[in-house]
Amino acid sequence: MSATIEGAINVSADAFNKVKALIDEEDNDQLKLRVFVTGGGCAGFQYGFTFDEDIAEDDTIVEFDGVKVLVDALSIQYLAGSTVDFKEDLGGARFIIDNPMAESTCGCGASFAI
Numbered sequence: 319m320s321a322t323i324e325g326a327i328n329v330s331a332d333a334f335n336k337v338k339a340l341i342d343e344e345d346n347d348q349l350k351l352r353v354f355v356t357g358g359g360c361a362g363f364q365y366g367f368t369f370d371e372d373i374a375e376d377d378t379i380v381e382f383d384g385v386k387v388l389v390d391a392l393s394i395q396y397l398a399g400s401t402v403d404f405k406e407d408l409g410g411a412r413f414i415i416d417n418p419m420a421e422s423t424c425g426c427g428a429s430f431a432i
Contacts (some may be wrong), residue, residue, distance in 0.1 A: 326394055327353070328401040329380045333413060334403040338385045340369070348430045350379075350386040353415070354401055355393040363396060367413050 337351045352370040353393040355363050373379065376391035387396055 326378050327397050330403040333404040334382045334385050335401045350388050352388045354390055356397045365415050
């Protein structure tokens with residue numbers, strides 16, 4: 319199961335489950351995962367993930383089973399149609415973004431160009 323804000327962003331069940339586990343570890347049910355885009359990285363823009371207790375007025379919110387993922391108004395334009403997922407493999411455990419708008423990405427997938 320995943321959750322989607324139509325035309326905005328999709329969040330996979332694996333990502334929601336990991337966010338819930340991390341919130342439970344911190345014992346703070348006010349935490350939300352914030353996904354954002356900043357300038358920099360080897361491809362031009364880079365993805366960022368942090369926990370936040372506050373919701374801004376212009377945040378896009380994707381919610382499933384009480385867990386919230388936030389995207390700020392500036393970042394959502396670069397993430398429209400993207401999927402936030404959580405992967406564990408030989409490369410480690412990490413949140414990843416599959417962004418159909420990205421024209422190129424760096425080798426590790428942490429930065430992209432549009």
